[in-house]
Amino acid sequence: MPELPEVEVTCRRLAPQVTGKRIRAAHVLRAGTIAPQTAAGFAQAVSGRTIRAVRRRGKNIILDLSGGYAVRIHLRMTGELFASEIPDITPAVRVWFELGGRRAIVFRDSRALGRISVGLARDVEKQLDALGPEPLSSAFTAARFLEQARASRMPSKLFLMDQTHVVGLGNIYAAESLWRARIDPRKPVLRNSPSKIAELYRAIRDVLRDAIKSVTLEYKRPGKYRETSSFTHGVYGKEGEGCPRCGHRIRRIVQGGRSTYFCPNCQK
DNA sequence: CTGCCCCTGTAA
DNA sequence: TTACAGGGGCAG
Numbered sequence: 001m002p003e004l005p006e007v008e009v010t011c012r013r014l015a016p017q018v019t020g021k022r023i024r025a026a027h028v029l030r031a032g033t034i035a036p037q038t039a040a041g042f043a044q045a046v047s048g049r050t051i052r053a054v055r056r057r058g059k060n061i062i063l064d065l066s067g068g069y070a071v072r073i074h075l076r077m078t079g080e081l082f083a084s085e086i087p088d089i090t091p092a093v094r095v096w097f098e099l100g101g102r103r104a105i106v107f108r109d110s111r112a113l114g115r116i117s118v119g120l121a122r123d124v125e126k127q128l129d130a131l132g133p134e135p136l137s138s139a140f141t142a143a144r145f146l147e148q149a150r151a152s153r154m155p156s157k158l159f160l161m162d163q164t165h166v167v168g169l170g171n172i173y174a175a176e177s178l179w180r181a182r183i184d185p186r187k188p189v190l191r192n193s194p195s196k197i198a199e200l201y202r203a204i205r206d207v208l209r210d211a212i213k214s215v216t217l218e219y220k221r222p223g224k225y226r227e228t229s230s231f232t233h234g235v236y237g238k239e240g241e242g243c244p245r246c247g248h249r250i251r252r253i254v255q256g257g258r259s260t261y262f263c264p265n266c267q268k
Numbered sequence: 269c270t271g272c273c274c275c276t277g278t279a280a
Numbered sequence: 281t282t283a284c285a286g287g288g289g290c291a292g
Contacts, residue, residue, distance in 0.1 A: 113288085163287095171287085257270080
């Protein structure tokens, strides 16, 4: 599920339901989900605190708590975070936060790769400062992006995904951004011309904004689950199909151990 | 850079 | 049975 657009929409939908609520208790059903502290230490640290804000930084969800604490949640591959009534404990429920009035926040994660931690807000902030700029904020400028791109020999796709040059892009939206900018994902990023990098900069922002819109619509249908959003993919998952732009067969390769889809004809 | 690991579910 | 999965940390 989660790249920046999905995490953003998760936060937007959670925030109005839990901001201002007090955490009565945290129930950790799988100890490994909490790191680096212990399950008991985590429950102890968050219990009794009030949720002041819900926000996103990259693919992380931050719950700002009273008393100068913050919870950091990373959904990884299959995590989901949502407000609900006291939940049924299905096997994928890893952690849930008991609020007042029979309300709860549930962290469900079938693969159990997601991670939750708590810390002093200033320490959490320090960790987040190590991440690159938010792509839809004013901190992410074309000039900064160009400067970073010209200094890296990484393949263009891995450059987009490593969360230090820009945050929030994962396997799908990195591939889609490159497709829109017509850049070969294997090409060392510094070998792209400045105008190509400028196109990529625009593509990243366009792709993410479009995806947030799609995911927002998707999540609005109550009770309906869908594996993918209505975001129209140009290449992702389309090995062997025709490129929507030029009709050439879309290829699948492996980079950094993960699938990359691209059009070898129009991505140069 | 590649490979391994963390985990589980689902499809080929 | 194997491959693969919208992530990321780490060792070599």
